Amino acid sequence: MTNASVPAQPPVNWLSLIVIGVTNLCAVTFVPWYGLTYGFSTAAWIWFGVFMIGCGMAITAGYHRLWSHRTYNAHWSVRLGLMLFGTMALQNSILVWASNHRTHHGHVDDNDRDPYSAKKGFWFSHVGWMLRDYASAQTDLSNVKDIKADPIAMFQHRFYLPLVLTTNFGFTFLAGWASGDIWGVFWLAGMLRLVMSHHVTWFINSLAHAWGNQPYTDKNSARDNPILAFITYGEGYHNFHHLYASDYRNGVRWWQWDPTKWLIASLSFVGLTHNLRRMPDVTIQQARLAMQFQKLERQLAHPKSHARLDLEKLRAQMAHEADAFRATLAEWGKVRDAWYADARQRLTVQWEKANFRAHSREVLYRLRMQHRRLQMLNAQLA
Ligand SMILES: [Zn+2]
Ligand SMILES: [Zn+2]
Numbered sequence: 001m002t003n004a005s006v007p008a009q010p011p012v013n014w015l016s017l018i019v020i021g022v023t024n025l026c027a028v029t030f031v032p033w034y035g036l037t038y039g040f041s042t043a044a045w046i047w048f049g050v051f052m053i054g055c056g057m058a059i060t061a062g063y064h065r066l067w068s069h070r071t072y073n074a075h076w077s078v079r080l081g082l083m084l085f086g087t088m089a090l091q092n093s094i095l096v097w098a099s100n101h102r103t104h105h106g107h108v109d110d111n112d113r114d115p116y117s118a119k120k121g122f123w124f125s126h127v128g129w130m131l132r133d134y135a136s137a138q139t140d141l142s143n144v145k146d147i148k149a150d151p152i153a154m155f156q157h158r159f160y161l162p163l164v165l166t167t168n169f170g171f172t173f174l175a176g177w178a179s180g181d182i183w184g185v186f187w188l189a190g191m192l193r194l195v196m197s198h199h200v201t202w203f204i205n206s207l208a209h210a211w212g213n214q215p216y217t218d219k220n221s222a223r224d225n226p227i228l229a230f231i232t233y234g235e236g237y238h239n240f241h242h243l244y245a246s247d248y249r250n251g252v253r254w255w256q257w258d259p260t261k262w263l264i265a266s267l268s269f270v271g272l273t274h275n276l277r278r279m280p281d282v283t284i285q286q287a288r289l290a291m292q293f294q295k296l297e298r299q300l301a302h303p304k305s306h307a308r309l310d311l312e313k314l315r316a317q318m319a320h321e322a323d324a325f326r327a328t329l330a331e332w333g334k335v336r337d338a339w340y341a342d343a344r345q346r347l348t349v350q351w352e353k354a355n356f357r358a359h360s361r362e363v364l365y366r367l368r369m370q371h372r373r374l375q376m377l378n379a380q381l382a
Helices: 014-028 030-038 042-068 076-088 094-106 122-131 151-158 160-179 182-205 226-231 238-243 259-269 281-301 311-341 343-347 350-381
Strands: none
Touching: 014 030, 014 122, 014 182, 030 182, 042 076, 042 094, 042 160, 042 182, 042 259, 076 151, 076 160, 094 151, 122 182, 151 160, 160 182, 182 226, 281 311, 281 350, 311 350
């Protein structure tokens, strides 16, 4: 007897289920068994690290920031390397991955259209979305026309399966043969690496939409989380990323752990990447302050009962800060409009450029100071 109120589940995607099921099972059975029985050589551990980082960063710097979001341009040799290690990570072709990811950004948290909507729970956004043929995960390649013009991405798409087998078995065998430990390298740098790099990427869709804070926007479930950033090559700063996806950085502050942005920036010094896109600092600060105001206003509207606070004074302080914020933005708007109004002519005049930069530094400084003052206000209310 079927329950009419429970909608029928879409059919199981057997290929995904078997590949994900078997590799995960091997990673928790054969890998520890082999290690306990024969031990792993140092070479096997080194190759594990090399392939783990290679595959991980091919996904973050390549699949994600280069192809999906076009945050920079790269020389063909870089694209080739990113394509090969990205193939080894076994996460479908660049074309399909980028198409799904662009849909995720365009319809984030929409259970009917976001392929890995976090609103459907941790399991679904982590791996469940791949195990059945959900309508929300149907790939529509109409949003990746630009990638179709990239011969490296198209070559990978056409020969995906042979490339997956060559990279996973070929690279792993070569590394094992060169280090004289074929089986040790196979289990560690082949199997365990594949499973772990899968989960690292999947954490961005699951944990990075559930665990952390929202300094830049609360319009979607994406979170900033330094712990996640540490294991995901910088992608844990997902709240910033969802607001400014065209920025090549995810950890936007210079000190934030984002090896992917450091890789892209380092390659630009030797001319292998160029046209690195960044959001203007003032725009970023503005978004961060707007969120701070929103949070403080909520806290002031519902102060904690045990806190003995001079609410009137705090409200007056807030109103004063809000006025200052509006005044800074209005002033900045005028300076910027004047600059853009006659940009071509001004570009030739060096002192005008310096003047504009000085203005923008001043505005940035004011916004940063205000961020600190609001942090102090927040500390009083917390
Ligand atoms: Zn996301
Ligand atoms: Zn993205």
